Every structure is written in C-alpha cells, then in structure tokens.
Amino acid sequence: MYSKTVMEHFKTPKNVGVLDDADGVGELGNPLCGDMMTIYLKIEEEHIKDIKFQTFGCGAAIAVSSMLTEIAKGKSLDEAKQITNKDVAEALEGLPKNKLHCSNLGADALQMAIKDYEDRKAGKPKVKADGEEKPDQSHGEKCYCPYCDTEIPEGNTFCKGCTLEV
Amino acid sequence: MKIINLDHISATPVLPEVQEAMIEAIKMNYGNPSSQHKIGDKAAEALNAARESVARLINSPIPKEVVFTSGGTESVNLAVKGVAFAHSNKGNHIVTSNVEHNVILRSLRRLKMMDYHVTSVPVDEYGRVNPDHVAKAIKDETILVSIMHSNNEIGTIQPIEEISQITKEKKVLFHTDAVDSVGVVPIDVQKLGVDLLSFASNPFYGPAGVGGLYIRRGIKVWPLLDGGVQENNKRAGSENLIGIIGMGVAAELTLRDMDSRLSHLKKLREKLLQELPQYLTEYHINGHPEYCLPNLVSVSIKYIEGESVVLMLDEDDIAVSTRSACAAGALQASHVLLSIGRDFADAQGTMVITFGVNNTEDDIHRFLTVLKDSVKTLREISPLYTQTNAAKAAQA
Numbered sequence: 111m112y113s114k115t116v117m118e119h120f121k122t123p124k125n126v127g128v129l130d131d132a133d134g135v136g137e138l139g140n141p142l143c144g145d146m147m148t149i150y151l152k153i154e155e156e157h158i159k160d161i162k163f164q165t166f167g168c169g170a171a172i173a174v175s176s177m178l179t180e181i182a183k184g185k186s187l188d189e190a191k192q193i194t195n196k197d198v199a200e201a202l203e204g205l206p207k208n209k210l211h212c213s214n215l216g217a218d219a220l221q222m223a224i225k226d227y228e229d230r231k232a233g234k235p236k237v238k239a240d241g242e243e244k245p246d247q248s249h250g251e252k253c254y255c256p257y258c259d260t261e262i263p264e265g266n267t268f269c270k271g272c273t274l275e276v
Numbered sequence: 277m278k279i280i281n282l283d284h285i286s287a288t289p290v291l292p293e294v295q296e297a298m299i300e301a302i303k304m305n306y307g308n309p310s311s312q313h314k315i316g317d318k319a320a321e322a323l324n325a326a327r328e329s330v331a332r333l334i335n336s337p338i339p340k341e342v343v344f345t346s347g348g349t350e351s352v353n354l355a356v357k358g359v360a361f362a363h364s365n366k367g368n369h370i371v372t373s374n375v376e377h378n379v380i381l382r383s384l385r386r387l388k389m390m391d392y393h394v395t396s397v398p399v400d401e402y403g404r405v406n407p408d409h410v411a412k413a414i415k416d417e418t419i420l421v422s423i424m425h426s427n428n429e430i431g432t433i434q435p436i437e438e439i440s441q442i443t444k445e446k447k448v449l450f451h452t453d454a455v456d457s458v459g460v461v462p463i464d465v466q467k468l469g470v471d472l473l474s475f476a477s478n479p480f481y482g483p484a485g486v487g488g489l490y491i492r493r494g495i496k497v498w499p500l501l502d503g504g505v506q507e508n509n510k511r512a513g514s515e516n517l518i519g520i521i522g523m524g525v526a527a528e529l530t531l532r533d534m535d536s537r538l539s540h541l542k543k544l545r546e547k548l549l550q551e552l553p554q555y556l557t558e559y560h561i562n563g564h565p566e567y568c569l570p571n572l573v574s575v576s577i578k579y580i581e582g583e584s585v586v587l588m589l590d591e592d593d594i595a596v597s598t599r600s601a602c603a604a605g606a607l608q609a610s611h612v613l614l615s616i617g618r619d620f621a622d623a624q625g626t627m628v629i630t631f632g633v634n635n636t637e638d639d640i641h642r643f644l645t646v647l648k649d650s651v652k653t654l655r656e657i658s659p660l661y662t663q664t665n666a667a668k669a670a671q672a
Contacts, residue, residue: 120587126657137659145581148659164659166621168583168600172657 113203119173127162134227136219149223170209174216284632291481297525326524333527335464347487348455351474358497367417402564403432425454429612430563431572440469482526486519541570555648579661580654588650597628
C-alpha cells in the first residue's frame with residue numbers, strides 16, 4: 111500500500127526528537143483525525159540549521175514528518191516557506207489517496223514553526239507549550255475525507271463529497 | 277521465518293479437510309440443485325447435507341431455517357432490510373446498539389433514507405447493552421431489535437437471552453449479528469431465543485464468501501435479490517454449492533472440535549493477558565472480562581497510533597489488526613471504542629489480537645517481544661509521550 115520510500119522513512123525516520131533550545135516550534139494536533147506533529151527549528155543566519163520532529167500518527171504521518179525535515183534542513187527561511195504538502199508527497203513517491211491529509215499536517219507544522227520563530231524575533235510574547243494558551247491551530251485542525259479529500263467540518267460524521275460515513 | 281497470524285478476525289485459514297472437500301466438490305461437476313433430473317438431484321443432496329450440518333452447528337431444529345448467503349454482510353443486510361420491508365405495514369421503528377458493526381450502521385442508515393426510524397441504545401464501559409434500555413426503547417411502531425452477539429472490536433458478548441425475553445413479551449422480532457461468534461463459541465438459536473441470526477463460514481475455518489442467515493420458521497422476510505425461488509424463496513440465484521459444501525464440512529469439524537478449540541484459545545488468551553504487564557506499560561484492555569470471545573484481545577496502548585504498530589510488527593512477520601481510524605480508512609476513531617469511554621488518542625492506539633487453532637504459546641512470546649520494541653520506538657517518536665512525561669516530571 112505504501113511506496114518503498116514511505117516505508118524507508120517510516121522504518122528509519124530521520125531527525126526524530128526534541129530541540130530543547132529551539133528558536134521556533136510548530137505544534138499541530140488534530141484530535142479528530144488522530145494525528146499530531148511537533149516541529150522544532152534551530153535557526154542561524156535565517157537558515158534552518160537544525161530541525162527535529164515528533165509525530166503521533168500512522169505510517170504515512172511519520173514518513174511525511176521525516177521527509178519534510180530532510181527537505182527543510184539547511185534551507186533558508188524564504189526557501190522553506192515555499193515547501194508545500196505536494197512537495198513532500200511527491201518526494202515520498204506518492205501517498206495513498208486516503209493518506210494525503212497526513213501530508214497537509216506536515217507542511218503546516220513547518221510553517222507554524224517558522225512563524226513562531228519570526229514572532230519571537232519580533233518580540234511577540236512567547237506561547238508556553240504546557241500552558242492553557244495555545245498558538246492558533248485552526249488552519250491545521252481541518253479534516254479531510256479519506257476517500258474523496260473533501261473537507262469535513264468538525265462534528266460531521268458524513269462526507270458531503272462522496273456521501274460516505276467517515 | 278514463518279509469519280505469525282494473530283489476525284483471525286480478518287481471515288482464518290481454510291482447514292485442510294475443508295479444502296479437500298471443496299476440491300472434491302469441484303471435481304464432482306455438480307449440476308444445479310433446482311434441476312428436476314438426476315444431475316440436479318445429486319447437487320440438491322449435497323446442498324441439503326451441508327444445510328443439515330450448518331443447522332446442527334447453531335442447533336436449529338429445522339434445517340430449512342438456514343438460508344445460505346454470500347457471507348455475513350449479506351446475511352445482516354437480508355435480516356435487517358428483509359424484515360423492515362416485509363413488516364412495513366406494522367411499523368417503521370428499529371432498535372439497535374451503539375457498538376454494532378458498520379454492516380448494521382450502514383444498513384440502518386439506508387433504511388433511514390426510506391422513512392424508517394432508529395433508536396440506538398448505549399453500552400456500559402465494557403461494551404455491554406443493558407436489556408432495560410432495550411425494553412424502554414421499544415415502541416408500538418417497533419418491528420425489529422438488532423443487537424450483535426459478540427463485538428468484532430472488543431469481543432464483548434451481549435446478554436442476548438435476556439433481550440430475547442423482552443422482544444418475545446413485546447412481540448417484536450429480534451435479530452442478532454453473530455458473525456464473530458458462530459463456530460467460535462457454542463451457539464444455540466433455541467436457547468438464545470432469537471428470530472434471526474447472521475453468521476459466516478470463515479470465522480470457523482470455512483471459505484470466505486459463504487454465510488448464512490437463520491430465520492425462524494414462519495417469519496416473513498423479503499429477499500434482497502429477486503429472481504428464482506432458491507433458498508426457500510428468500511435468496512434468489514443458483515447456490516454457491518462448492519462454498520456451501522466447504523461450510524458444511526467446516527461446521528462438522530467445529531462441532532467435533534469445539535471443546536478442544538475453546539480450551540486452546542482460552543489458554544492463549546490468558547497467557548497473553550498474564551504476560552502483557554511484563555512487556556508493556558500504560559495500556560488498557562477493552563471489553564468485558566467475563567462475557568467475551570475466547571479468541572480476541574483488544575488493547576489500547578497509550579501515546580502511539582495503531583497503524584504504525586501494525587506496520588512495525590509486519591516487518592517482523594507478525595500480523596495483527598488495529599482499530600485506528602488511519603488504518604480503517606475512516607476519519608474518526610472507532611465508534612465502539614468511543615462508546616466504551618476511550619478518548620480519541622487511546623482509540624487510535626488500539627490493536628486487536630485474534631487467535632486461531634494454529635497459534636502456539638511461542639507465537640505469543642515472539643509477539644510480545646517484538647511489540648515491546650515497537651512500542652518503545654514509536655513512543656520515542658510520539659509528542660504525546662514526551663508531553664506527558666514532561667508534565668509528570670514537572671509535577672514531581
């Protein structure tokens with residue numbers, strides 16, 4: 111079901127872990143779909159010097175995180191901002207259709223981490239990871255039908271796109 | 277290394293005796309059981325012999341009460357829709373439970389589009405229905421109660437006999453989806469007191485693609501497939517005789533071996549449950565500790581997701597199943613696990629281990645060893661695990 115590249119990244123994921131002195135953190139959780147991802151960035155001279163991830167999710171979600179960190183590592187922030195979900199999926203030699211939503215999560219988490227770095231640099235108050243206050247996650251909270259990729263609003267158990275129960 | 281199959285709920289191996297009988301049946305070049313000549317008579321004899329074997333397996337006193345189908349899915353569809361259509365002059369209300377298989381959920385959803393109404397009763401933390409809730413849900417317009425015999429995700433067995441007392445009193449038909457029970461635990465339709473009971477051949481080592489529906493004599497059910505008058509006019513189409521013969525032999529073997537299979541399965545299950553704490557921390561066993569299938573263990577493992585565990589175990593040639601949404605191609609966590617109080621994350625980390633007659637205690641040992649490593653690796657990747665540990669450290 112998964113490509114060879116996906117399985118390789120799942121079995122031996124690259125850049126797993128936590129950066130305690132991270133300059134930017136992107137944390138995306140989706141209790142509805144069940145995937146969660148955290149991206150840590152170490153920035154030097156506006157380049158991604160180091161990147162680590164942690165992921166709670168399926169084989170695809172783990173492979174997406176691993177591939178994403180490999181693509182982003184060493185890139186300038188401007189370059190990293192251009193990384194899309196499609197880039198990650200393509201680098202993995204494709205994902206099954208019902209797993210494409212996993213790749214959405216990856217690139218979104220990276221963009222959040224970059225934004226967190228820029229906010230900190232601009233002097234905006236740091237959001238505590240363990241506090242009640244959470245960064246705006248709304249754009250990553252979306253769920254997509256695993257069969258037809260139509261967005262499913264939270265609470266819905268029925269896909270309007272293909273009339274299947276989800 | 278040989279693959280260890282701990283996923284018998286998905287498929288069981290067809291027993292050698294069943295295979296032989298089916299190959300023999302192919303070579304026999306059977307005719308059509310409905311034909312009025314000697315070739316047809318021979319086919320009809322084989323069909324009836326299989327029907328008698330299957331009827332014995334569920335202790336149906338009249339073999340004709342068994343209607344052969346293409347499997348559990350068709351049996352349940354025929355039971356639910358067949359009763360709903362045939363009894364629409366009496367009412368349009370159906371009672372079911374919150375933990376049924378998708379075959380019930382989606383059959384009832386279809387009926388809802390056709391102006392039928394459904395009441396679904398909740399379950400307790402073990403996934404059991406309270407018969408009083410069923411009694412309260414029955415209205416004047418109720419034509420059918422459908423509650424599964426055993427649950428395919430957590431193995432909990434429902435109080436079917438108690439519920440049938442209620443449906444008899446209230447004169448409402450009672451169907452039970454016993455697909456994961458028939459051939460695994462002793463099933464007696466007379467003792468259970470049900471009017472309809474769905475089952476399939478594969479759970480007791482017969483071929484997939486064959487099943488049956490027990491319909492108590494005299495109960496009106498409209499066929500789903502219109503055509504000929506096969507199967508007592510309840511299921512049109514020339515019979516899948518090869519498959520049915522296989523199912524008949526599988527039923528005979530099950531009747532012969534039920535006791536030894538049960539003690540073997542129970543021993544394996546007990547061993548797994550007993551040894552699990554030495555290999556795993558922070559997990560939850562789902563389902564009722566007493567009223568449960570002997571061949572199923574459902575375990576929710578904290579901080580990790582089920583599909584990744586399945587893939588990791590598969591790398592080491594061990595097959596298990598998961599109820600995570602990701603693996604099921606669904607969007608949301610299992611309705612069964614949410615109904616018994618698991619949260620979204622725990623439901624995602626749920627594995628279903630199902631034993632078969634060929635499993636050994638060594639299989640369990642190898643499984644547990646690999647599971648321990650897989651869970652450790654996945655927890656190291658998991659942000660939930662890191663967060664929880666950080667919170668625990670902060671508290672201490």
